[in-house]
Amino acid sequence: MNTQQNHLAAATSPYLQQHADNPVHWWPWCEQALQAARTQDKPILLSIGYSACHWCHVMAHESFEDPETAALMNRLFINIKVDREERPDLDKIYQTAHQLLAQRPGGWPLTVFLMPQDLTPFFAGTYFPPEPRHGLPSFTQVLESIDTAWREQREAIEEQNRSMQQALAHINRPGDGDMPDAAVIEQALVQLAEVYDKRHGGIGQAPKFPHPSTLEFLLRHALLEDHAGAREMALFTLERMAEGGINDQLGGGFCRYSVDEQWMIPHFEKMLYDNGPLLALYADAWLADGQRALFRHVCQRTAEWVMREMQSPAGGYFSSLDADSEGEEGRFYVWTREEVASLLDDAEYQVFAARFGLDRAPNFEGRWHLHVFRDTADLARAHGMQPQALRRLLRSARDKLFAAREQRVHPERDEKILTSWNALMIRGMARAGRLLDEPDWIESAGEALDYLRRHHWRDGRLLATSRDGEAQLHAYLDDHAFLLDAILELLQARWSGEDLSLAVQLADLLLSHFEDREHGGFWFTADDHEPLPVRSRPFSDDAMPSGNAVAAHALQRLGSLLAEPRYLRAAERTLAAAGEEMRQSPYSCTGLLSALQEWLDPPETLIIRGRGEALAEWQQQANSQPRPTRQVFAIADDIALPPALSDKAPDSAGPIAYRCIGTRCLPPVSKLEQL
16 A cells, blocks of 8 residues: 555545645545554544635645645645545534634634544644744644644543543434424524624624525515514525625626625635525515515526536536636636726716726725625616616626626636535525426426436435546435425426435435434434444534434425325424424524424425416416415326325316315315415
């Protein structure tokens, strides 16, 4: 076994391949690397990042490409590079460890030093500069200090590790198992209102993240309970985000977060995982807010971006776009006044500059990143124009600038296809396509699901990631739960017996390989996953919704559709297992709170049988009002249903709707006005 070389050349991850030419003797996470650490009795230097991460690139250029730094790393450590998007199991464990060791949140790049025998972390940090600055030691100082501690303080490290193992185990301890009541939902609303930014929208201060799970919880609660405060927090935040620089005003799609409280200047990377939920959320907001044009426009531009830039020819969705191009963060997106003026005619420039701030001081390093400063009604009055004429000028200006921007060097794209992130986008495209009557979006979602079925479904098990059609790695909780949820959404857009069969298989895999049968809830890794220092059972949301929350939600809905008590009981056990965490920190568990709402107020399942235009009309009417707990399945009369649904028979006289609320079924409806 030759450890004196870089082993990343054959990696499927673009992030790992970016480091394949480093002088560091990188390993991927594998048994050979772990065995080398044990045999040589060297600590493991674990570096976790991802392809679109700006500061990961910075640390790579400053340290991992430097021969002297690499030589020090190679002499002292076994160096392992991990793509956090391919191995979220490792990332979750070691981000938690960073929080415990450093007493502050982590991030990427994550730098962790592990004991070779049991992989317990004993030191963790994030980015380290090449020389000391801003209160941070240099990376080489960190390396030398760790080596000294390893040689001279081994017993102290081992004692600390025992405490670390106990702390990690404590985080995953079983809760009290008591089912929470509606009071935790009210507590979450109070907590969110306390940190809500009334001026700019959003939860908390800069840096600001979209938090789709939180906004979805607020909008659901507003619609279910007619809660004015929740409605304001959700819709005003969505409005400000839509008009902000976090939303690509020319090409569509949202960046990962805003560095300021106004949503003006983003960290420019675009990730698939939050654009999917945001697309679904803006479609719900369009329906909830009287079909407001702004929210529909956001859906249109986001979906167009997804199909144009993020969908592979084979059907799956790519993972992300880098923040950098030509070595500069944001270079692809920003403008000078001269560039804009040279591309637009005088009338276009005047209204475009006023709307997007080119008549103000630069907002990004001497240039302008587009952010809405004035609304169209105000501009129309100021320019003595009809609003429709002004919007035509803005649309023409946007088209010209977008065409010019397309000629620039584009940011790098991470072309691996992740099951969980694809599922989030499949759900977003299917839901928005159904609510906004956009068949192309539904077709796009179907193509992505077909890709996953062809490449990520093997021998009755799900795989987590692929690139160029080559899939690998056993799938995680999020992959199964998100894909189950996405299929249920896609079935409402267009029925498929094959898709329903896959949904049932995914639900059964959750119960057989992931469920904590003793305490309830679901582990992040399957029961036959490789052994790791801890097996986590995450309940709180982070940038993505909690896998346990989505599993509880989807199992309730599938259980209601198929009248399957096993799925309903598993969802109930999950909510009970998470009860203690929901009571202790309700605002961080909004995904679970949404699932709890449906347990307290069971979902309405509507199955419509019919033919042709009449079936489409009934489906459109059933979807025309914002009903968060309603699921609608329109199934043509000539489609044979599985035994669980065989009693939902067609009616020769015309369309018929079968309606159930939770486990209680109501008489069928055969007149549209009754529906």
